[in-house]
Amino acid sequence: SLLLDGKVAVITGGAGLNGLGFATARMLTAQGARIAILDLAQANPAGAAAELGPQHIGLVANVTDKASCDAAAAEILKQLGRIDVLVNNAGITQPRKTLDITGADYDAVLDVSLRGTLYMSQAVIPAMQQQKSGSIVCISSVSAQRGGGILGGPHYSAAKAGVLGLARAMAREYGADNIRVNCITPGLIATDINKGKIPEDRRAAILESIPLGCIGEPNDVAGCVVFLASDLSKYCTGVTLDVNGGMLI
Numbered sequence: 500s501l502l503l504d505g506k507v508a509v510i511t512g513g514a515g516l517n518g519l520g521f522a523t524a525r526m527l528t529a530q531g532a533r534i535a536i537l538d539l540a541q542a543n544p545a546g547a548a549a550e551l552g553p554q555h556i557g558l559v560a561n562v563t564d565k566a567s568c569d570a571a572a573a574e575i576l577k578q579l580g581r582i583d584v585l586v587n588n589a590g591i592t593q594p595r596k597t598l599d600i601t602g603a604d605y606d607a608v609l610d611v612s613l614r615g616t617l618y619m620s621q622a623v624i625p626a627m628q629q630q631k632s633g634s635i636v637c638i639s640s641v642s643a644q645r646g647g648g649i650l651g652g653p654h655y656s657a658a659k660a661g662v663l664g665l666a667r668a669m670a671r672e673y674g675a676d677n678i679r680v681n682c683i684t685p686g687l688i689a690t691d692i693n694k695g696k697i698p699e700d701r702r703a704a705i706l707e708s709i710p711l712g713c714i715g716e717p718n719d720v721a722g723c724v725v726f727l728a729s730d731l732s733k734y735c736t737g738v739t740l741d742v743n744g745g746m747l748i
């Protein structure tokens with residue numbers, strides 16, 4: 500049988516067809532899951548869900564808005580009946596130096612990655628507690644670990660490091676409910692977030708710093724989400740899975 504037969508997985512920020520979220524949605528459907536893609540209206544989550552097939556749904560939701568997260572979770576429970584997996588994938592980045600970060604920049608970046616992870620987790624945990632099972636996968640970043648990314652600013656590193664702490668705390672708090680919470684820290688993955696933004700003169704140096712010698716593909720992250728979402732990882736909680744081609748060795 501498939502790894503996620505009968506399971507329902509929610510993916511935030513999953514509507515971009517070239518993004519990590521949509522690649523994850525595809526791989527989870529291949530393992531039998533029904534999917535709810537949540538994203539901003541402009542990203543067309545219903546259109547993305549239609550690409551996956553008729554048993555999947557797409558809902559407009561803004562993860563920075565608690566009422567929007569709660570409404571999305573209620574609608575998913577109404578339409579799909581349960582929530583087994585949450586992938587906190589929505590995130591934005593901004594190339595900034597420390598002295599250039601405005602309050603508005605800080606709010607924008609922290610709100611999507613960190614506040615959004617909290618609000619969506621709050622929205623699905625009660626259903627997972629009732630089921631006595633659930634897997635929450637949070638997409639952090641290598642930027643959290645190496646203090647500065649290739650493209651994100653310090654506020655992005657802070658937001659993604661915050662996600663690691665939040666996830667570990669939730670893992671500790673909800674272990675007794677059999678809700679697992681784990682993180683993935685992707686390195687440089689080819690998606691729209693960085694498309695065309697890697698300066699040509701830095702490209703060789705960046706590749707040199709990656710032992711596997713290449714930039715990652717969305718499916719490299721998606722495969723690890725499948726592992727953390729499924730019972731293959733049923734004794735893993737509070738872990739951080741690095742998916743970076745060896746960048747931190």
Ligand code: NAD
Nearest residue numbers: 512515518519542561562588589590640685687688690692
């Ligand atoms: P992406 O820009 O394609 O995906 C981000 C998605 O989040 C978009 O669909 C966007 O519409 C959505 N989003 C933004 N604000 C939102 C909000 N308020 N509510 C709901 N959805 C919102 O980029 P991606 O590379 O696929 O990024 C996915 C995740 O992976 C992000 O959290 C990103 O920080 C993280 N990440 C990416 C890389 C990389 O190299 N691509 C590396 C490390 C971490």
